[in-house]
Amino acid sequence: MIHHDVIVVGGGLAGLRAAIEAKRAGLDVAVLSQVHPGRSHSGAAQGGINAALGNHPEGRDDSWEKHAFDTTKGGDFLGDQDAIVQMTKDAIEVIYEMDHWGCPFSRYEDGRITQRPFGGAGFPRCCYGADKTGHYLLHTLVEQAYKHQVKLYVEQYVCKLIVHEGICQGVVAYDMIRGGFEAFSGGAVIIATGGAGRIYANSTNALINTGGGMAMAYHAGVPLKDMEFIQFHPTGLYSTNILMTEAARGEGGYLVNGLGERYMEKYAPKFMELAPRDIVARAGQTEINEGRGINGQPYVYLDLRHLGAEKILERLPGIRDLAIHFEGVDPIEEPIPVVPSQHYTMGGIDTNVDGATIMPGLYAAGECACVSVHGANRLGGNSLLETIVFGRRAGADVFRYLESRPDKRPPNARAAFAAVQAMEDKVEALARAEATENAYALRTEMALVTKEHFGVFRDEAGMKAGLDKLLSIKERSAKVGLRYTGNVFNLDLIRTLDLEGMIDVALCMAMGALNRTESRGAHYRTDYTKRDDANWLKHTLAYYRPGEAGPRLDYKPVTLGYFEPEERKY
Amino acid sequence: MKAESVTSHRGGMWAWLFQRITAVLLIVCLAIHLVFTHIVGIGDISYDTIGDRLAHAGFIAVDIILLAAGTFHALNGLRMVLMDYWFTSRKRALALTVVLWVVGLAALVYGIWALWPWIS
Amino acid sequence: MAEITFRVKRQDPQDKKNPEAHWEDYKITYEGNLTVLEGLFYIQEKYDGSLAFRYCCRASVCGSCAMYIDGAYRLACQTNVKHLDSAGSPDPVVTVAPMPHLPLVKDLVCDMTDFFAKYEYIMPWLIRKSPDPEKELLQSPKDRKKLDMPIDCILCGCCYSSCPSVWGEENYLGPAALLKAYRFEVDSRDEARKDRLSRWDNERGVYRCHTIMNCVEACPKELVPTEGIQWLKRAAIRRRLFGRLK
Numbered sequence: 051m052i053h054h055d056v057i058v059v060g061g062g063l064a065g066l067r068a069a070i071e072a073k074r075a076g077l078d079v080a081v082l083s084q085v086h087p088g089r090s091h092s093g094a095a096q097g098g099i100n101a102a103l104g105n106h107p108e109g110r111d112d113s114w115e116k117h118a119f120d121t122t123k124g125g126d127f128l129g130d131q132d133a134i135v136q137m138t139k140d141a142i143e144v145i146y147e148m149d150h151w152g153c154p155f156s157r158y159e160d161g162r163i164t165q166r167p168f169g170g171a172g173f174p175r176c177c178y179g180a181d182k183t184g185h186y187l188l189h190t191l192v193e194q195a196y197k198h199q200v201k202l203y204v205e206q207y208v209c210k211l212i213v214h215e216g217i218c219q220g221v222v223a224y225d226m227i228r229g230g231f232e233a234f235s236g237g238a239v240i241i242a243t244g245g246a247g248r249i250y251a252n253s254t255n256a257l258i259n260t261g262g263g264m265a266m267a268y269h270a271g272v273p274l275k276d277m278e279f280i281q282f283h284p285t286g287l288y289s290t291n292i293l294m295t296e297a298a299r300g301e302g303g304y305l306v307n308g309l310g311e312r313y314m315e316k317y318a319p320k321f322m323e324l325a326p327r328d329i330v331a332r333a334g335q336t337e338i339n340e341g342r343g344i345n346g347q348p349y350v351y352l353d354l355r356h357l358g359a360e361k362i363l364e365r366l367p368g369i370r371d372l373a374i375h376f377e378g379v380d381p382i383e384e385p386i387p388v389v390p391s392q393h394y395t396m397g398g399i400d401t402n403v404d405g406a407t408i409m410p411g412l413y414a415a416g417e418c419a420c421v422s423v424h425g426a427n428r429l430g431g432n433s434l435l436e437t438i439v440f441g442r443r444a445g446a447d448v449f450r451y452l453e454s455r456p457d458k459r460p461p462n463a464r465a466a467f468a469a470v471q472a473m474e475d476k477v478e479a480l481a482r483a484e485a486t487e488n489a490y491a492l493r494t495e496m497a498l499v500t501k502e503h504f505g506v507f508r509d510e511a512g513m514k515a516g517l518d519k520l521l522s523i524k525e526r527s528a529k530v531g532l533r534y535t536g537n538v539f540n541l542d543l544i545r546t547l548d549l550e551g552m553i554d555v556a557l558c559m560a561m562g563a564l565n566r567t568e569s570r571g572a573h574y575r576t577d578y579t580k581r582d583d584a585n586w587l588k589h590t591l592a593y594y595r596p597g598e599a600g601p602r603l604d605y606k607p608v609t610l611g612y613f614e615p616e617e618r619k620y
Numbered sequence: 621m622k623a624e625s626v627t628s629h630r631g632g633m634w635a636w637l638f639q640r641i642t643a644v645l646l647i648v649c650l651a652i653h654l655v656f657t658h659i660v661g662i663g664d665i666s667y668d669t670i671g672d673r674l675a676h677a678g679f680i681a682v683d684i685i686l687l688a689a690g691t692f693h694a695l696n697g698l699r700m701v702l703m704d705y706w707f708t709s710r711k712r713a714l715a716l717t718v719v720l721w722v723v724g725l726a727a728l729v730y731g732i733w734a735l736w737p738w739i740s
Numbered sequence: 741m742a743e744i745t746f747r748v749k750r751q752d753p754q755d756k757k758n759p760e761a762h763w764e765d766y767k768i769t770y771e772g773n774l775t776v777l778e779g780l781f782y783i784q785e786k787y788d789g790s791l792a793f794r795y796c797c798r799a800s801v802c803g804s805c806a807m808y809i810d811g812a813y814r815l816a817c818q819t820n821v822k823h824l825d826s827a828g829s830p831d832p833v834v835t836v837a838p839m840p841h842l843p844l845v846k847d848l849v850c851d852m853t854d855f856f857a858k859y860e861y862i863m864p865w866l867i868r869k870s871p872d873p874e875k876e877l878l879q880s881p882k883d884r885k886k887l888d889m890p891i892d893c894i895l896c897g898c899c900y901s902s903c904p905s906v907w908g909e910e911n912y913l914g915p916a917a918l919l920k921a922y923r924f925e926v927d928s929r930d931e932a933r934k935d936r937l938s939r940w941d942n943e944r945g946v947y948r949c950h951t952i953m954n955c956v957e958a959c960p961k962e963l964v965p966t967e968g969i970q971w972l973k974r975a976a977i978r979r980r981l982f983g984r985l986k
Binding site for chain 1: 752754755772773784785788789790791792793794795796797798799800801802803804818820845846847849851852856859860863864865866868872874875876877878879880881883884887891892894895924927929930
């Protein structure tokens with residue numbers, strides 16, 4: 051058993067920021083990650099990070115209040131406004147902090163950080179480093195983690211929480227390099243494992259974004275909040291769903307349909323291509339569904355040609371490379387074929403504004419958590435911000451928690467050994483099982499069901515059919531087994547263990563969506579097209595029911611107090 | 621990798637810098653040397669003509685610089701190559717460096733001794 | 741439907757019965773495009789669950805899946821089999837091997853411990869001496885431009901694996917770590933004087949680089965580590981002889 055004061059699961063922006071904060075407070079911190087932290091999916095973020103710095107010439111009148119309002123409105127008023135205000139206030143400070151740590155933001159002539167317009171924002175407030183902002187931020191935090199000597203356990207697949215007497219006391223991890231399960235005990239655990247994009251077949255996310263952290267917390271009894279709100283990014287590459295940043299439109303790119311029209315005129319005449327993502331994604335999907343895709347094909351064009359080679363090479367070099375490598379299209383010469391693609395899970399582990407969950411000792415931050423600041427639809431540039439702001443807050447609160455808790459006994463060793471034993475038994479059973487189902491086939495099937503039945507447009511009949519399919523997949527998933535039982539770098543083991551959590555997370559999403567009889571933000575139902583504040587201005591909570599197929603759903607009110615819900619127009 | 625295994629090889633800057641400086645000196649001095657041996661004095665190479673040329677202080681200087689730079693450049697180059705193979709540890713690298721310095725200085729002294737009649 | 745053979749170098753040093761490296765062939769059928777990474781998943785799912793390889797973003801930004809494919813360093817996710825030399829042949833074969841000259845964990849997974857130890861050793865973080873301003877540290881676009889090349893490094897390890905100086909001297913820091921040192925030393929905001937200098941200004945640091953340029957050829961992001969290393973050599977002289985920081 052390995053002990054540290056704090057165990058952080060996940061080495062992306064949220065996890066590293068939390069670890070650095072806790073370490074600076076004097077705690078002994080370890081980060082466990084399935085990949086080297088520098089390879090985390092945060093690094094794939096492109097466009098930028100929002101903060102009302104007012105550096106852009108047209109952004110002088112910007113303020114954190116306006117940022118908070120845009121975020122609230124963008125999220126269709128489902129976000130908790132106290133959390134949103136906290137985030138937009140902290141935003142300015144954390145950006146300067148990242149800059150002081152060496153993050154290579156792009157610069158204006160006077161040396162200040164550049165900002166660009168982004169979707170749903172009243173002012174250009176998205177701070178960026180070319181179109182590789184996530185990569186730059188991530189590497190800056192990796193560097194700081196090394197500087198502060200945060201202990202990194204790399205290539206550890208964390209699969210279970212250690213819970214003793216209702217308190218979280220650590221995790222069990224599969225050591226991919228040395229093999230075997232090991233208990234990592236700690237006074238507190240911070241889950242920062244990112245989103246669950248891979249429950250969809252058409253995701254922009256990394257292949258490791260399977261929602262493992264959400265599933266771990268869920269299985270330990272912590273509710274998942276607002277899981278039905280899945281963001282579809284308007285511009286994923288047609289063939290691979292690889293992300294084409296919103297910055298492409300922020301810099302002036304057009305969305306064009308098969309008739310050569312800038313179709314956003316019809317959907318958001320004022321904001322055009324820079325309306326919030328849910329609206330732009332629905333617009334694109336409508337064009338495709340109504341046969342106005344390019345040559346009748348199911349995609350539209352993202353056209354950057356009018357920006358000119360110089361601007362593309364300076365501001366958008368990363369997506370140009372991606373378009374060339376993965377679509378065979380050079381955006382300087384040709385428009386890029388794009389489709390709406392699953393991009394972000396607004397929902398996640400239910401936390402308060404300091405990242406604490408209902409379970410003492412368990413924290414969550416970043417995409418795997420739901421504070422909630424994004425409400426029903428996240429604005430571009432707010433996800434990077436969320437990771438850093440709430441990672442930092444979680445790291446600080448862990449210190450307060452460890453100082454203040456009355457019971458200072460070390461973590462219970464027996465509980466840790468029992469948890470390791472439980473994992474070993476599980477793997478043993480999988481190895482012995484006479485598999486009649488194939489885990490990979492089930493995963494693919496599940497991802498296609500979510501894509502088909504819980505996509506941009508949803509309705510009762512479709513979702514019911516989808517839910518039935520998911521339930522049957524869940525049943526069949528009990529019959530999978532291991533094909534390889536080696537110790538070292540056993541991908542068969544990891545990918546098989548992933549399956550249960552992925553299906554459970556998908557079920558939370560599906561049941562939450564089916565239950566919510568309204569359209570709000572990214573959750574759009576063709577049978578209930580209006581937002582229904584009277585009945586549905588509330589968060590969904592999904593609780594795990596051991597032995598049952600799906601979650602128990604509960605609801606809790608949204609925290610208002612700053613802005614009254616109004617109709618969204620862009 | 622151990623931290624001390626990197627720092628044990630201190631310096632290196634002077635070796636690198638002088639490799640560059642000697643390279644430039646070689647180009648210049650070798651050019652002068654070749655021009656005066658093969659172009660200006662073409663068809664007339666004998667002990668006496670060379671002796672006459674070496675009577676000029678400038679030529680002596682060029683030849684001594686050529687000798688020193690060439691020796692350093694060659695032996696340091698050899699040292700860089702050998703350090704990639706057997707002479708990797710600090711001890712061996714140090715021993716190699718000392719031996720090469722002795723060889724180099726010996727060559728230099730021998731060369732200057734050969735030129736001594738004109739120097740004096 | 742197209743068909744292609746993947747010839748994969750397999751080795752499990754833990755396997756007592758068969759610890760040696762060997763090649764195995766797998767037939768893959770696909771429609772449209774196929775990246776090498778997709779091919780590896782196909783093998784892992786359909787033929788052999790024991791195949792080990794690293795993966796993450798599948799969009800060439802994370803640096804996980806660096807391999808030696810058809811005799812060149814490539815990112816598996818970024819490599820479309822149609823762009824390989826074998827593509828034209830009626831019976832195409834793609835060879836996939838782990839990055840050479842690195843210790844092996846299993847199959848296509850190399851041990852990157854030393855690689856990251858050297859990265860850490862170089863002190864890869866911004867060193868500041870003066871107090872932080874209230875707002876951002878100002879940096880001109882001209883100074884920022886100097887960072888464009890080195891900050892794009894994804895730490896995939898291709899350059900490190902390809903460098904003959906690393907093969908000859910296991911303690912040589914290698915191109916990636918030195919490029920990282922360059923990234924900070926060249927940064928106008930960095931105030932390190934001798935903090936980092938002693939770590940790279942020696943014969944297991946920059947002077948071990950013999951400008952062989954394998955790293956430049958290997959880099960899948962088309963970076964030029966050698967340029968950074970040469971800059972560092974000049975910077976050492978500026979700093980030690982003339983006391984100038986940049």
